Amino acid sequence: xxxxxxxxxxxDTVGIIAKVxxxxxxxxxxxLDISQxxxxxxxxMMMVCDLSKSSEEFAGVQEALDNIGKDIGVxxxxxxxxxxxxxxxx
Numbered sequence: 001x002x003x004x005x006x007x008x009x010x011x012d013t014v015g016i017i018a019k020v021x022x023x024x025x026x027x028x029x030x031x032l033d034i035s036q037x038x039x040x041x042x043x044x045m046m047m048v049c050d051l052s053k054s055s056e057e058f059a060g061v062q063e064a065l066d067n068i069g070k071d072i073g074v075x076x077x078x079x080x081x082x083x084x085x086x087x088x089x090x
């Protein structure tokens with residue numbers, strides 16, 4: 001399994017989840033877990049995904065999600081799970 005952590009943060013608008021999930025589906029990226037909240041008009045979503053069956057390389061996924069974020073006015077970050085876990089150790 002090739003786990004990645006995808007975070008989406010920005011002003012809430014219609015279609016954020018649809019745009020991100022449509023891209024993931026098209027690239028055969030499986031969503032393992034998802035959490036989302038809206039706090040005072042700010043959208044926050046965190047996803048744990050599996051890239052192992054995707055035709056797209058990690059760097060390509062990072063770049064595509066970054067571009068999707070720019071298009072819809074949010075910040076989207078994609079990190080390998082092991083790096084994310086090391087950065088957020090208590």
